[in-house]
Ligand SMILES: Nc1ncnc2c1ncn2[C@@H]1O[C@H](COP(=O)(O)OP(=O)(O)O)[C@@H](O)[C@H]1O
């Protein structure tokens with residue numbers, strides 16, 4: 411067991427979640443910490459609570475499901491994610507939803523990526539620089555003028571990921587982003603994840619194909635809403651003592 415340090419980007423304490431009052435408990439007393447700059451893969455059978463966990467860590471649970479009942483704490487870089495406002499939250503944590511169609515609403519890919527930084531009133535030349543950089547980083551320059559809703563599933567994932575990275579959040583959550591990607595795009599996303607970790611970002615990704623990703627620091631297994639295990643690639647228990 412690792413002890414909790416100030417270097418943790420993500421600290422989850424006693425997280426329990428129900429979608430509605432008297433509904434079934436979907437997350438059950440989950441506790442873990444993730445140090446800054448590390449990459450955690452989340453896996454487990456369909457329906458075990460992976461997407462719900464992502465939603466709760468991002469703080470988007472309140473927005474997506476106002477009837478939800480969350481107890482426990484989600485601390486991102488020392489801040490309780492449910493006690494800060496949406497703009498502050500967006501600067502701390504970005505999420506690519508499993509159903510990322512709900513995250514696409516612009517008429518061009520370029521506008522989609524520029525949307526969040528524009529909302530935060532970043533200078534136009536900085537935004538342009540960021541859009542160009544991300545289109546190139548994710549290999550989607552050719553989609554710049556395309557309509558986001560007319561893209562393939564894989565292309566949409568890359569566009570949403572670029573839009574999330576446009577705010578440069580220190581914690582990035584990806585819910586099954588790679589499942590729709592072809593081999594080449596998957597390799598690119600894995601390279602991007604590695605680069606983001608080197609830059610000190612903390613990545614949480616839900617994926618099934620864990621063998622494809624060798625640069626991971628922790629593998630979290632969820633089972634029926636409980637944290638079944640949280641280990642490194644050598645099988646050592648990485649659950650922190652909180
Ligand atoms: N919006 C919702 N309202 C009610 N129950 C939900 C909702 N979304 C998911 N669930 C339920 O929560 C449980 C966990 O779902 P989910 O987090 O999507 O699992 P996973 O991502 O591991 O497949 C499932 O039993 C699912 O039916």
Ligand SMILES: [Mg+2]
Nearest residue numbers: 460461462508
């Ligand atoms: Mg899911």
